Amino acid sequence: MAVESLVRKLIPSTVLVARNPLFCAASCVVDATYGRYAEWRTGVKMPPLRYIVRTGVGNNILFPHLYYATAGHKVWQYFFSEGLANLESNIVDIGCGCGKSGAALRDFRYADVEFSGHYYGFDIDTALVDWCNGHFPPDHFTFSLVNGKSSLYPASGKPQAEKSLAVCQDNSIDLVFSQSLFSHLLEEDLENYVRESFRVLKPGGAMCMTFFCLEDLETLGLLGQRWSFAHKIGRAYVENEAFPEAAVAYERDVIVGLAQAVGFSSSKVILPTYQSSLLCKK
Numbered sequence: 001m002a003v004e005s006l007v008r009k010l011i012p013s014t015v016l017v018a019r020n021p022l023f024c025a026a027s028c029v030v031d032a033t034y035g036r037y038a039e040w041r042t043g044v045k046m047p048p049l050r051y052i053v054r055t056g057v058g059n060n061i062l063f064p065h066l067y068y069a070t071a072g073h074k075v076w077q078y079f080f081s082e083g084l085a086n087l088e089s090n091i092v093d094i095g096c097g098c099g100k101s102g103a104a105l106r107d108f109r110y111a112d113v114e115f116s117g118h119y120y121g122f123d124i125d126t127a128l129v130d131w132c133n134g135h136f137p138p139d140h141f142t143f144s145l146v147n148g149k150s151s152l153y154p155a156s157g158k159p160q161a162e163k164s165l166a167v168c169q170d171n172s173i174d175l176v177f178s179q180s181l182f183s184h185l186l187e188e189d190l191e192n193y194v195r196e197s198f199r200v201l202k203p204g205g206a207m208c209m210t211f212f213c214l215e216d217l218e219t220l221g222l223l224g225q226r227w228s229f230a231h232k233i234g235r236a237y238v239e240n241e242a243f244p245e246a247a248v249a250y251e252r253d254v255i256v257g258l259a260q261a262v263g264f265s266s267s268k269v270i271l272p273t274y275q276s277s278l279l280c281k282k
């Protein structure tokens, strides 16, 4: 763990690795070889390795392709089994990355049944948004660039709209979710997304966002080892002062309070693992 903590200090995020020119050059070799093999083996269209590495690799920085192809399925199993969404739902995924969750929904087939609702992905990274728009059917999947400030994920293009989820109408969405987005947001952006999620959700709709919950990390024995979250910016606890958005944690009451303040009728923190989830109903 001491080694892991040292590596974290030296390389606060794989996002920095993914933008390194040497890594990008080497990643082209992986794309042309293992990437094509993984595509053939899984039937899932693979983004370039440098895009996958910007969004999370499941502890495998050179060959995360199988992780990309499989990790998204569990999310839908959870949402569908809990009745938070179904194959006809309108769904928003904020910080959608290069479509790991969306791909599992796009490729879902059971007999003749497939996804017939609408999925809206939002991200701050132009290259990822462009890649997704080129690899998902536009009749059921829309990806948009959003405005945001980040030391780690610089907004890389002109946002399509100032108001973050502006392409979505008020009261039109069944589920808003994010995977590993709130773990990279300082308070202003986080509050904005909670407010916008409330606006777009139908009454009774759900918001489910993963985040680092300080109390759960402590209970799980993860504080003081891989994570310290020793620095504070407003009510956010950050791991690295130079790159605050590399990893951000919140106290349970703070995040629940933010959701209550915008009007959610129920808000709780569930599923304490490495990241917990904030689950709210409008």
Ligand SMILES: C[S@@+](CC[C@H](N)C(=O)[O-])C[C@H]1O[C@@H](n2cnc3c(N)ncnc32)[C@H](O)[C@@H]1O
Pocket (backbone or CB within 6 Å): 054, 055, 056, 094, 095, 096, 097, 098, 099, 100, 101, 122, 123, 124, 125, 128, 146, 147, 148, 149, 150, 153, 178, 179, 180, 181, 184, 185, 189
């Ligand atoms: C750790 S990745 C997770 C990606 C995706 N949810 C997944 O599970 O593969 C975080 C994503 O959030 C995006 N992001 C970071 N800050 C953001 C912001 N302020 N608004 C929207 N997206 C943001 C990044 O570009 C990145 O794609």
